[in-house]
Amino acid sequence: xxxxxxxxxxxxxxxxxxxxxPPVEPDPYATGARDAAANVAAPVGSEIVICGQRFDIxxxxxxxxxxxxxxxxxxxxxxxxxxxxxxxxGQRYRPGRRADPARGKPPVSAASSSPADLVGLDQFVxxxxxxxxxxxxxxxxxxxxxxxxxxxxxxxxTLYQTMDLRETGWHATRSNTRxxxxxxxxxxxxxxxEFGALDEWYGxxxxxxxxxxxxxxxxxxxxxxxxxxxxxxxxxxxGVINGTPLVMYDFTGEQYTTLEALLRVLVRELPALEARFxxxxxxxxxxxxxxxxxxxxxxxxxxxxxxxxxKTDPGPAFDWERVGRAxxxx
Numbered sequence: 001x002x003x004x005x006x007x008x009x010x011x012x013x014x015x016x017x018x019x020x021x022p023p024v025e026p027d028p029y030a031t032g033a034r035d036a037a038a039n040v041a042a043p044v045g046s047e048i049v050i051c052g053q054r055f056d057i058x059x060x061x062x063x064x065x066x067x068x069x070x071x072x073x074x075x076x077x078x079x080x081x082x083x084x085x086x087x088x089x090g091q092r093y094r095p096g097r098r099a100d101p102a103r104g105k106p107p108v109s110a111a112s113s114s115p116a117d118l119v120g121l122d123q124f125v126x127x128x129x130x131x132x133x134x135x136x137x138x139x140x141x142x143x144x145x146x147x148x149x150x151x152x153x154x155x156x157x158t159l160y161q162t163m164d165l166r167e168t169g170w171h172a173t174r175s176n177t178r179x180x181x182x183x184x185x186x187x188x189x190x191x192x193x194e195f196g197a198l199d200e201w202y203g204x205x206x207x208x209x210x211x212x213x214x215x216x217x218x219x220x221x222x223x224x225x226x227x228x229x230x231x232x233x234x235x236x237x238x239g240v241i242n243g244t245p246l247v248m249y250d251f252t253g254e255q256y257t258t259l260e261a262l263l264r265v266l267v268r269e270l271p272a273l274e275a276r277f278x279x280x281x282x283x284x285x286x287x288x289x290x291x292x293x294x295x296x297x298x299x300x301x302x303x304x305x306x307x308x309x310x311k312t313d314p315g316p317a318f319d320w321e322r323v324g325r326a327x328x329x330x
Contacts, residue, residue, distance in 0.1 A: 044158065044223060048262070050115045050165045050269060057265045059258040060158045060223070068223070070138040072148040072162035072169070083146025085170060093148040094168035097121065098177050103296075105178075112166045115269045121165065122272035122299035123179035124263065125172045128186040128251075128313040132201065132213065134160055135221030137183050147171060151182040151262070155211060156224040157254030159262060165270075174295065175307045180266065180273075184255055189248035189315035195236070202231075202249055209234050211252065232256055232319065239316020241287050241305050250317040260326035263301065267327060275329040276300035277320055285320045301329070 045061050047054040064071040075090030077083065086092050095110035097120055105120030112118075127149070129137035134152035138160070141147050149171040152160040163169065171181035187201050200214050211229035213220045231250035238247045267275045278298055280286040289309045290298060303318070304311040323329070 048159075048161050048165075048265065051112045051117060052164065052166075053113070053115065055265050055269060057159075057258075057261045059261040062158060062160045062223070064160075064162050070134070070142070070152060070160050070162045072142060072150075072167075074142070078143045081143045083142075083144065086146030092142055092146050093163060093170060094176075096166060097168055100177065108166055110166060115165075116271060118166065118270055119272050120178055121180065121270055122274070123175050124266060124273060124301045125175050125179045125181045125304055125307060126301065126314045126318065127171065127181060127183045127304045128188050128315055129183040130186070130188040130313075132185060132187045133217065133220040133222065134158070134183070134185050136217070137185060138162070141183070149181040149183050151180070153182055153184045153255055153258060154222060155185045155220075155229045155252055155255065156222050156227045157252065157258040158223045159258050172304055172307045175302075180270075182259070182262075184251060184259070184314060186248075186251055186314070189241075189246040189312060189317070191245065192247055195247050198249070209249065211249070229254075231317075232322075233317070237317040239287065241312040241316060242289055242309055244312060246312060246316050248315045248317045250319065251314075256319065256322060256326075260323055263323065263327045272299055274300040275324075275327045277324065277329060278302050278306050287316075301327075 045063070045066070046058055047056050048061055049063060062069045064073065072093055077086070077090050083092070096112070097108035097118070099105060099107040100120055103120065108117050108120065131137040131140060134154040137152055141149065148162065148169045150161060150163055150165055150169050152162065154160065165180055168176055169181050170176055172179060187198060190197060201211060203210055203212060209231050211231065229252045232253045233250040236247050236249060238245070240246070267273055277300060278286045278290055278294070286306065290306045295307070304313045
């Protein structure tokens with residue numbers, strides 16, 4: 001047990017969305033009974049849940065109620081884990097949505113049955129998980145850290161929904177009460193000096209740049225058997241986020257396709273969510289945290305780095321303009 005606890009503690013930075021970060025240590029869940037058979041063999045649907053209603057996004061979706069799904073409602077505290085933020089009852093989220101009198105937004109009950117009630121839900125926060133796979137992300141986020149997020153997006157484009165969107169997830173501090181969050185599976189960005197640590201995740205073959213899970217991750221819980229992941233753009237991509245120069249590889253094309261499908265439905269169904277990004281005076285997506293005033297008035301799709309100064313996800317490789325074109329962002 002001591003060795004098991006020591007191993008998962010080394011994963012604490014995973015799902016923290018902090019970059020740069022040290023290389024990920026061996027995944028203690030790679031050979032668990034809940035992975036390969038459950039994650040790969042179970043059927044995959046294409047519907048997400050908003051206020052108890054189902055909406056087809058036309059991309060692979062696994063719900064928290066499905067075999068092999070990830071359940072943020074689970075209150076069990078696993079032996080050997082030490083959640084930092086879970087309630088005394090083991091709850092990792094807040095049921096419903098609080099009222100925000102300052103912004104004129106009413107409360108939303110955890111029993112609400114209509115997306116039209118979610119008038120205060122006006123932000124969508126993008127994270128990368130710094131874990132590499134959705135399975136590891138959920139284990140660390142839920143079991144180790146006592147936190148929650150509405151969606152996990154794995155490297156093969158499978159979207160896992162962990163709770164209804166009427167619930168308040170704990171993923172982005174000041175944005176929690178008004179946002180939906182997604183953790184995109186990715187090992188994250190690094191400084192130039194640390195970039196060599198990603199060599200075990202990325203290499204080249206006759207077809208170009210390839211994402212390969214380190215052997216210690218086993219199948220990683222990836223549902224698509226034999227999946228070969230390739231970054232959507234070849235080569236490393238550099239950028240400065242919140243004052244930190246970073247370099248990383250792009251997300252997979254499958255991840256972009258599913259994310260775009262999800263956002264098109266959310267922008268259509270959520271009354272206050274706009275298809276727009278925070279932009280600076282030049283028209284580029286702002287690479288810095290938003291001021292309190294700008295944050296309060298912003299409704300749309302934003303990065304974790306826009307919410308908090310100490311965050312850099314989803315990193316400089318995230319292709320905002322591609323997603324914007326697909327979603328119709330202005």
